Amino acid sequence: MRNVWTIARREFAAYFVSPIAYAVAVIFFLILGLFFNYVDLPQQAYYATVADVFSRVTTISLFIAPALTMRLIAEERRSRTLELLLTAPIRDSELILGKFLAGLGFYLVLVALASIYPLILFAFGNPDPRLLITGYIGVVLFGAALIALGTLASTLSQNQILAFFAGFGMVLALMLVGAPARVAGPQMGEVLRALAINSHLADFQMGILDTRHVVYFLSLTVAALFLATRVLEGRRWSG
């Protein structure tokens, strides 16, 4: 566990000197701020809800999560620091977990800074605090799954751009898998809906804490990190 922490700490610190991380943060807050000012705020006069803010955060996360994770392994591979890191006395799983935690940490910093918007709603309106709690649980779980998928994508290539699109593509595939649910028949439709990532988000934003959704996101995170570890191990054979 100490190794995980060592890896995570270095990677987390590297975010704060990375231009890409700052660019991602700017885009995140710019889009969030614009929507809040021009779309959410005027509406809030009639509906005092924080659901919209959370739904914006999760939508933008689809893009910023793979942008935050694309460097994690790909950059180490490109600059060949991975070679040295893989000869350190740490397990491949510890390396992956450390990288994942650093990415999740930076993502949570962004989410925490974005909490200014729900706070504004609290200051001037009367939203349901339960929505806030479940909303944040949803954002954190969703973010963890996205960051884990992005970490997996980053192990696949030494090219950060490819890693970005691989990560984005994985999430996109997990959204589109639910699309044919309506025409797939009752049983198959149910399975497809259960697999689709977006079908697990709505309840959190409506104040419902359903363990099925929690289990879905946690399993997705663990599966992605497990696969990332296997890919990394596989590279020891293929060089």
Add this chain to the structure above:
Amino acid sequence: MIQVEGLTKRFGPITAIQEVTFSVNKGEILGFLGPNAAGKTTTMRILTGYLTPTAGRATVAGYDVMEESLEVRRHVGYLPEDVPLYPEMTVRDYLAFWARLRGLDRAQARIRAVIERCALVGWEQALIGRLSKGYRQRLGLAQALLHEPEVLILDEPTGGLDPRQIIEVRELIRGLAGEHTVILSTHILPEVSQTCQRVVIIHQGRIVAEGTPEELNARLKGSDQVLLEVGRPAPDALEQIQRLPGVVQVREQAPGKYQVTCAVGRDLRPELAALAVHRGWELLQLRPLDLSLEEIFLRLTRE
């Protein structure tokens, strides 16, 4: 300290190394000599636990590289080729990061020790991205020495350095013998005789020779190629040289510049000098030619 037996590594259809067998005794500096793409780096990567071999066995410091990879990695210090480093970190932060990864108890004392040993004093706060090639090399070496490993594996430690830095690094490495067991790779022949006690020569993934630098030099003696340069060669100079007893082949590299291959074991320099002076060709230079690495491999593989 290091035992390698029948080590083979294939990447798909390409065989990088085949049936590589050698051993290194405790405290010894072993030179791994070979041209680029001979399999030196692949062998080293297997010994450091970075790559998994396709076949064969290797033990480092008594641990099997396949079965006890983590133990092997604890006992090995590795300096990869081109010294990969994190440009955004400072020298001290980088060493501190590795001290934590290595789980060192007296981290601060060890960091100070390697900074002094590798002549990095005064550079602790420097950003790695701003370091020159020579300092990057020293930092890479400092990282490899940080945990006082029994075995050091250095891939082309003098690659890309200027002559003064090369001498410094070589001295540093020579100072490690006894305390550490060292494998270093190089494609520079003199480097081996200056730094190493024993040499393994690898070519196209196979070991073609093994021995002390003196033994290998003795085996390669009798190569006897001589360069003769004259100012005013006669038109039939080539034929005249050719007629000397003991000359196997003459090649005219440039007008007046002859590469003379002598029969094995014969040094024809006195005869060549006499010929050139006697005929008034204006002898400019006459010297034995060093074998290129490629010629050495050809010679060794022919035997």
